[in-house]
Amino acid sequence: MAEKTGRVSGRRELEELIQTCVSIENRQFNPFLLDISEALRIIRRHAGSWKTLGDNLLDMRAITSLARVVGLQSANLRFQSSSLFVDPGMVKQKVESMSREQLAGFLLLSWHPVVELEQLTEASTKEALDYWQKMLSFFERRKRLQPGPFDSPGAMDTPELARLRVLEEKAFGRRLEDLRREMKEKVGEEGRVDYWTFVRASNFAATVLRAQMVSFLVSYGMAMLERKKEKMWLTPRDPPFSTGQGSPLSLPIPIPMEAVVPRAK
Amino acid sequence: MLFFKRGRVPGARSWELKTGLGKEYLKVLAQLDEALKDLDLEVKKVESQTLSDYKPGPDGEEEMRYFVRLKGTLTPKEARMTGWRIDNLAALAACMSLIVSKQGKSERKELEQIIGEKVGRWRALTLTDAFLRSGYLEEDEEGLMKIGWRTRAELDLESLMMLIAESKPRGAIVEEEPGEVAEATEPLEVEGPAETVEAELEDQASTDG
Numbered sequence: 001m002a003e004k005t006g007r008v009s010g011r012r013e014l015e016e017l018i019q020t021c022v023s024i025e026n027r028q029f030n031p032f033l034l035d036i037s038e039a040l041r042i043i044r045r046h047a048g049s050w051k052t053l054g055d056n057l058l059d060m061r062a063i064t065s066l067a068r069v070v071g072l073q074s075a076n077l078r079f080q081s082s083s084l085f086v087d088p089g090m091v092k093q094k095v096e097s098m099s100r101e102q103l104a105g106f107l108l109l110s111w112h113p114v115v116e117l118e119q120l121t122e123a124s125t126k127e128a129l130d131y132w133q134k135m136l137s138f139f140e141r142r143k144r145l146q147p148g149p150f151d152s153p154g155a156m157d158t159p160e161l162a163r164l165r166v167l168e169e170k171a172f173g174r175r176l177e178d179l180r181r182e183m184k185e186k187v188g189e190e191g192r193v194d195y196w197t198f199v200r201a202s203n204f205a206a207t208v209l210r211a212q213m214v215s216f217l218v219s220y221g222m223a224m225l226e227r228k229k230e231k232m233w234l235t236p237r238d239p240p241f242s243t244g245q246g247s248p249l250s251l252p253i254p255i256p257m258e259a260v261v262p263r264a265k
Numbered sequence: 266m267l268f269f270k271r272g273r274v275p276g277a278r279s280w281e282l283k284t285g286l287g288k289e290y291l292k293v294l295a296q297l298d299e300a301l302k303d304l305d306l307e308v309k310k311v312e313s314q315t316l317s318d319y320k321p322g323p324d325g326e327e328e329m330r331y332f333v334r335l336k337g338t339l340t341p342k343e344a345r346m347t348g349w350r351i352d353n354l355a356a357l358a359a360c361m362s363l364i365v366s367k368q369g370k371s372e373r374k375e376l377e378q379i380i381g382e383k384v385g386r387w388r389a390l391t392l393t394d395a396f397l398r399s400g401y402l403e404e405d406e407e408g409l410m411k412i413g414w415r416t417r418a419e420l421d422l423e424s425l426m427m428l429i430a431e432s433k434p435r436g437a438i439v440e441e442e443p444g445e446v447a448e449a450t451e452p453l454e455v456e457g458p459a460e461t462v463e464a465e466l467e468d469q470a471s472t473d474g
Contacts, residue, residue: 026407027367075368086430091366092379094429095359100383102432104354107361108339110425113347114418115306115333116275117268 003049010046011055014062017042021065024072031072039066179213180222184236195225195232195253204257211255225251267297267308267333274400274414276311276332294331307336311417332418356380356392357401361412362429364402365422370409376402 017039024031043062050056095103186193199214201207214234217223224235232253266277266285282290298308309332339347344354359379364371373393381389393410396402400415416422 027370027372027409086362086366086426088363088366091362091429094432095362095379096382098429098432100351100355103358103383104344104351105341106425106428106432107354107358107420108341108344109428110421111338112307112309112334112336112419112421113339114275114309114415115268115335116270118270121269 006046007049007055010049011058013042014046014058017062018058018065021062021069024069025065031069031076034069036066036070036073176213176216176220176222179210180217180236183217183223183234187236190233192226192233192235195234198234204255208255211253227251267331274330276330276418279329279331282331301333302336305336306333308332309334309418311414330414330418334419352384352388353392353395355383356389357396358425358429359383360393360396360402361416361420361422361425364410364412365426370405370411373404373408373410376410 020029020034023029024034039062043059043066047059050059183193183198186198195214199207199210201210214223214225218225218234222237224237226233226235266282267275269275277285279290282294286293294308301307311330311332360376363376363379377386377389377393380392384392393402397404397410397413400413402410402416403413405411412422
């Protein structure tokens with residue numbers, strides 16, 4: 001039992017060690033924050049108790065991670081002894097305290113832009129000309145794709161574009177206003193109309209579209225939606241409208257196919 | 266071969282030069298370097314390990330890439346003509362100094378934060394992307410940002426780090442050494458046309474990739 005508990009805690013220690021090493025590799029901590037001899041002691045302490053392949057792999061990962069941290073420490077020392085070494089914290093402070101002009105000035109004093117020319121040369125022009133001359137014509141290349149007869153371009157009028165839903169026939173605001181007026185005409189003496197009676201159209205797509213438009217009417221405060229048990233009523237409002245009058249609640253309304261059927265029949 | 270850009274990165278690889286100029290291409294490059302001095306240009310050799318597009322030469326020899334770059338540096342007035350805005354220059358300086366101080370790698374968030382303090386958060390995001398596209402920065406497999414090929418070719422990082430390490434806040438310098446600072450901190454056009462810089466970086470990026 002004690003051996004099993006030891007293995008569990010050993011695994012946890014190695015996983016923590018690996019996590020620390022990964023953080024160091026990702027430049028989140030200074031590599032010298034990790035005590036290598038202590039880390040090795042932990043690995044050694046548990047080395048004898050590993051029996052499964054998974055545990056041995058974990059042990060190997062810990063050693064490899066530790067080796068990478070040692071490599072980083074070595075690189076860090078080499079870097080610190082080079083002329084490029086500056087403490088990151090100090091650099092941050094310096095950069096924060098400097099003005100943009102100062103920083104830009106320093107960059108300019110160390111900047112030697114590379115010369116890059118992009119223009120035609122005799123060789124590249126010749127190559128391009130060869131390519132152009134060898135290239136098949138557009139119609140030849142099109143034949144290979146077998147797209148069928150070539151349709152000549154034609155004109156399309158606004159109603160046709162509206163039919164294809166490329167253009168809207170009416171502006172959105174105008175459509176909302178029309179729908180509000182229609183609702184107003186349909187309300188009875190109660191001043192309200194049944195939701196489904198109003199929304200239902202000749203086919204499913206049109207019903208969905210009307211339901212969507214009604215949702216905008218309600219959101220924009222142009223109509224009010226009341227719900228009592230199974231029944232829902234719409235009450236049109238008169239201008240001026242404000243979004244503050246809109247419904248603060250979101251009310252999901254499923255549109256079943258049956259909702260359309262009665263009128264379709 | 267060195268001046269004209271073929272593909273994403275300008276300059277030429279050592280094996281390309283060897284093929285074009287023969288075995289003695291290094292001597293030719295030395296002569297070219299001498300001739301370019303009059304134009305304030307120089308031939309810059311960048312080691313293969315520091316280039317992202319490294320491929321070993323056909324005969325297995327160590328690969329180098331050669332560029333032609335400005336030998337001297339640009340004055341603020343000349344820099345203005347390149348279309349670079351002061352924000353971009355400052356952001357690049359801040360970026361590079363942080364990455365170098367962190368031994369060549371840094372988290373993107375940290376870079377964006379340090380640039381954001383100077384130029385604002387949204388601009389920091391676009392500038393980091395622009396630096397990546399133009400080759401000043403590169404992203405490794407772990408998502409860490411490192412110095413890109415263009416930085417190796419164009420920037421004298423030792424000089425930049427020295428200048429930043431020795432710098433003092435602007436007010437302090439003006440009080441103590443007014444003569445010395447005049448050149449380094451001569452104000453550039455802060456509110457320059459944004460589109461010119463973006464265009465410059467975008468242009469560089471689009472031609473690169």
